Amino acid sequence: MSSEVERRFRVDLLEWGKENRREYPWRESNRTLYEVFVAKFFLTQTPADNVAAVYPRFLERFPTLDAIAKASEDELVEAIVPLGFQNMRAGALKQIASKHDHLPTEPESLMELPRVGRYVANATLCFARGDQLPVLDRNVERVYSRVFRDTWPEAESDQLAFTKRLVPSEARSYNLALLDLGALVC
Structure with a gap:
């Protein structure tokens, strides 16, 4: 794949994202690491509007x-029951809070927390701090596989390396645009 194709994709995606951005409270730029983490933790297998x-x-x-x-x-279950998976989520949040005064700030350390995978870890750090990390959920994977159909790798580890290469310094805007494109178009 040529670097020109990658560059064009980034430019077009960022443009598209400016015009089509979805607004949610956790996307406000002043959100703390904890506030973004809570949203990303809840968004796993749950529609954003819920x-x-x-x-x-x-x-x-x-x-x-x-x-x-x-x-x-x-109390936690009662607060999150409309989201589903309330017992699992409440238990995991309780475990996290009982062992940590603050959230880890490295992806690998975040992924050691109960029910936290690569997506939640990378998205939390990208959207809260602007870390230049790829976010890869099913919708984003669909976008990449369609755009880069001839070169999109099958193995998850290769997909991570592939996407890592594409994330520009404007990682927050880029990843938000990817998530929106995946949710609205793909």
């Missing part, structure tokens, strides 16, 4: 990991 309905109330009630640590698991 998370948007629960997210502000959850942060009001549990503004920090310490607040989660002090809450009962039943």
Whole structure:
């Protein structure tokens, strides 16, 4: 694949993203690492509009990991029941909060937390801090496989290397545009 094709894709995607950006409370640029993490944790297997309905109330009630640590698991379940998987999510959040005063700031360390995979780790750090990391969920994978159909690798580790190469310094805008394109078009 030529570097010109990659460059053109980045330029076009960033342009498209400016015109088609979806607005959600966790996408505000002033969100903390914790606030972005909560959103990304909830967005796993859950539509964004469902998370948007629960997210502000959850942060009001549990503004920090310490607040989660002090809450009962039943309180957490009650707060996130509309999202589904409430027992699993509440248990994982409780485990995280009981062992950590603050969230790790490296992808590998975040992935050591219960129920946190590569997507949640990379997305959290990219959207909260602007880290130049790729985000790769099913929708984004579909975008890449369609755009780069002849060169898109099958192995997940190769896909990560492939996408890492494409992420520009404007990683936050680029990754948001990718997620929006995947959700709205692909």
